[in-house]
Amino acid sequence: MTVLSVSHLSKCYANYASSLERFAGWFGAPVKPIEEFWPVKDVSFSVTAGEALGLIGQNGAGKSTLLKMITGTVRPTEGAAQVVGRISAILELGLGFNPEFTGRQNAFHAGGLMGLSQSRLAELMPHIEDFAEIGEFFDRPLRTYSSGMHARLAFALATADRPEVLIVDEVLSVGDSYFQHKSFDRIRSFKAAGTAIILVTHAMGDVRTLCDRVILLDKGHVLKDGPPDEVIDYYNALIAAKENEKLTVEQRREKDQWLYTRSGNKAVMVESIELTDSGSGASVKTALSGQSLTIRARITAKEAVPELVVGFMLKDRAGHVVWGTNTWHTNQVLSKLEPGDKVECRLRLSCALGPGSYGLSIALHTGDVHIDSNFDWIENVEVFDVINSTDPFFIGTSRLEHAFEIVR
Incomplete structure (x- = not known):
C-alpha cells in the first residue's frame, strides 16, 4: 500500500522589485519577479508501507526543502504530497523545542505540535524518558543539553508512537555509537511493522544497510532512482566528476x-x-x-x-x-x-x-x-x-582466527 505520494513537487523563492509587488503577487496580481530560485523542481515518487527510502545528494541539492514540503512546514509552489496516516519527522536538531523548557515540557509541547494529544503524551512519557536515557536532565532546561542529548530527546519523541511515515534527516550523526545502534534498531522494528522510512544522510553505509531504494537529488531534480548499490556508486562517481570536468562516468x-x-x-x-x-x-x-x-x-x-x-x-x-x-x-x-x-x-x-x-x-x-x-x-x-570447505561452520563476512577454551 502506498503511504506517501509526491507528485510534481516544486518550490520557488522569488525576489520582487518592491514589497508592494510581492504583496500584490500574493493575491494573484500578474507581477513578474526580478529573480527566481527553485531549490526543488518537479519531483515525483511514492513510498509503500514498510519500504525504506534513502534520499541522498550534496549540500544544496534540495533534500531539506523537499522534506519540509512533505511534512507541511513549507508550502509548495507547485505539486502536492499526500500521506496516508501520520507522519513523524526529525528534520532539524531541536526543531520546535524551547531552550528554557525542560526535556519533559518540550516533549509535551513539541509532541502537541506533532498532533499527539496531551493525554496520549502523558501515556507515552515514561517510554520517551526511558528511551532517551538522559537521566535527571530530562527535567532540566534544554539549554543545558549537549547536541547528543538533543538528538536523544528528539528521536525518542518522534518515535514514541509508531507513525505511518518516519523521516530522519541526519540528526543521528551527532549521537554516540550506543544511541545510534539503539535508534537504528527502533527504525528497523518500525520498518518491519509497516512504517515507511525516509532516511537522509551522508553516511552511505547506513543507506546501504537500511534502505531498499535510493533517490539521488541534484540541483533540485531527481537524478537517479533505483537500488542502493547502483545509486550510491553513481553518486560517488558524480562527486569525483565534479572535481574534474574531463572525467567521465559509465554505469x-x-x-x-x-x-x-x-x-x-x-x-x-x-x-x-x-x-x-x-x-x-x-x-x-x-x-x-x-x-x-x-x-x-x-x-x-x-x-x-x-x-x-x-x-x-x-x-x-x-x-x-x-x-x-x-x-x-x-x-x-x-x-x-x-x-x-x-x-x-x-x-x-x-x-x-x-x-x-x-x-x-x-x-x-x-x-x-x-x-x-x-x-x-x-x-x-x-x-x-x-x-568454506575446511573450517568448522561459521557465519558472517569475516573469517577470524579463533579458539575456544572450555573450563569446568
Missing part, C-alpha cells in the same frame, strides 16, 4: 546483476585485472576461505602524471565495504609516470572471508582518496565467490 549492470561503475579522466587506466592463487598463479573465480590470493592489475599511463596511487576495495553482495587500502597508506606512491609507461601492481592477501559473493574494486588517483585527480576508478571490476 551498467552485468549479466550476473553486479553493478559495474567506471569513472575517471583516463590519464592513467587499468588495462586488465585478475584474481589468482598466490601459489600456482591460476585464475580464481571461486576462492576457499583462508586461501592466499594475489590481485594482479596491469596499468598504463596515457598522460604524464606526477604521482600515482593504486587502491583496492572489497564489498559484499549487499554493497557493504569489507576491506580496503591503497598505496598512499602503505607509503608506495609511484612518481613521475610518462605517457606509455606500464606498471603491474600485485596485492597479496589472505582470503579471510566468510562464504558468499564479493566484488573487487580498483581506483587509480593521487592523494589518499580517489576524489583527488581520479584517473580510473572501477567498482566491481571482478566478482568472485568464497566457499
Whole structure:
C-alpha cells in the first residue's frame, strides 16, 4: 500500500522589485519577479508501507526543502504530497523545542505540535524518558543539553508512537555509537511493522544497510532512482566528476546483476585485472576461505602524471565495504609516470572471508582518496565467490582466527 505520494513537487523563492509587488503577487496580481530560485523542481515518487527510502545528494541539492514540503512546514509552489496516516519527522536538531523548557515540557509541547494529544503524551512519557536515557536532565532546561542529548530527546519523541511515515534527516550523526545502534534498531522494528522510512544522510553505509531504494537529488531534480548499490556508486562517481570536468562516468549492470561503475579522466587506466592463487598463479573465480590470493592489475599511463596511487576495495553482495587500502597508506606512491609507461601492481592477501559473493574494486588517483585527480576508478571490476570447505561452520563476512577454551 502506498503511504506517501509526491507528485510534481516544486518550490520557488522569488525576489520582487518592491514589497508592494510581492504583496500584490500574493493575491494573484500578474507581477513578474526580478529573480527566481527553485531549490526543488518537479519531483515525483511514492513510498509503500514498510519500504525504506534513502534520499541522498550534496549540500544544496534540495533534500531539506523537499522534506519540509512533505511534512507541511513549507508550502509548495507547485505539486502536492499526500500521506496516508501520520507522519513523524526529525528534520532539524531541536526543531520546535524551547531552550528554557525542560526535556519533559518540550516533549509535551513539541509532541502537541506533532498532533499527539496531551493525554496520549502523558501515556507515552515514561517510554520517551526511558528511551532517551538522559537521566535527571530530562527535567532540566534544554539549554543545558549537549547536541547528543538533543538528538536523544528528539528521536525518542518522534518515535514514541509508531507513525505511518518516519523521516530522519541526519540528526543521528551527532549521537554516540550506543544511541545510534539503539535508534537504528527502533527504525528497523518500525520498518518491519509497516512504517515507511525516509532516511537522509551522508553516511552511505547506513543507506546501504537500511534502505531498499535510493533517490539521488541534484540541483533540485531527481537524478537517479533505483537500488542502493547502483545509486550510491553513481553518486560517488558524480562527486569525483565534479572535481574534474574531463572525467567521465559509465554505469551498467552485468549479466550476473553486479553493478559495474567506471569513472575517471583516463590519464592513467587499468588495462586488465585478475584474481589468482598466490601459489600456482591460476585464475580464481571461486576462492576457499583462508586461501592466499594475489590481485594482479596491469596499468598504463596515457598522460604524464606526477604521482600515482593504486587502491583496492572489497564489498559484499549487499554493497557493504569489507576491506580496503591503497598505496598512499602503505607509503608506495609511484612518481613521475610518462605517457606509455606500464606498471603491474600485485596485492597479496589472505582470503579471510566468510562464504558468499564479493566484488573487487580498483581506483587509480593521487592523494589518499580517489576524489583527488581520479584517473580510473572501477567498482566491481571482478566478482568472485568464497566457499568454506575446511573450517568448522561459521557465519558472517569475516573469517577470524579463533579458539575456544572450555573450563569446568
